[in-house]
Amino acid sequence: MKHILNNNIPKRYIIATKLLIKLGIPKRIKKYYFHHINDGTDPEKALLYTIQTVFSIIHPDAQVVVKHNQAYYLIKDSHFMLSLARKAKFLRLWKLENRFARSAILLYPVALEALINSVYEYCESPQAEKLSSIPLKKKWFDAPKSCLPYCGLLSENELNEINNGGVLPSFEEKSELFQSYIELKNIRNDIVHLKAVFNQIQAKDLKRYKGISGHYPISGIPYSIGAWRFKDAHKAYKISSRMISQLDVFLRGEVSRLLRGPRLVEWMMGLCSFSQQKTAQDAKKRAPVS
16 A cells, blocks of 8 residues: 555545446456456556556656557547538538538548557557558458557467467458448549549530439449538448447457547556567556647
8 A cells, every 4th residue: 555655646546446446337447457467466556557547647757658649630620520511511501511521521531541550559569660561451450469469458368369370359351341441441542533524415414414423332422522411421420430439349448548639648557667678468558648
């Protein structure tokens, strides 16, 4: 107890955390505590680390790393454009609805690609150094096995299983969700490499001419960017949200922590100096910084 108090931890935090661990509410607190216990940490230090994790308490003398997550801005911008498209639709401002819907649909796949890159960097995966040479699909498929071992969330048995060829749950290429994401990415690519379209019609049909026809097969988003509306942007939002949620499940909550803010503070908990190489067994803490 003296060790915890010497780390400037208020008594009320100690009492509250012990009670929460005992009750198992929420489950993540009990999980944090026993993760440290299973790694061989003595109970007092395990309690200290759990308190620091739950209440984001950093010792003033601790050395920290500030990690900037710029994917956060892109995701927020996407949602903002979607909200503007919704408001424009409500006000019957069709041109503005189209404009904001275009911005949202283009931003969502950009934000997702930025996010998956940020995840590798955030978890300090060795693959982060060669992200530019890794195909986008492979980044999503390999995220659990490439990132989880360096997040401090796997038990020793799980790490051994992975080292022996074990497989962690991940995205399936043929799933409806992943195919929807690939289509959304392709929509973005089609717009980036936009080509002019020429249609030959009779002059008398000009008034009835509706322009480029057709829809993308999975999402149903029109081929014509001039026809995009709030409902189409909302489809892009749903695909993006599902991809983020599923990735968060595969990475055991790391994505949720990453998306708490544009900057995060990380510090080492244990006796290792800051300069020492981090390993999969190192216990880490991330906290948002406004």
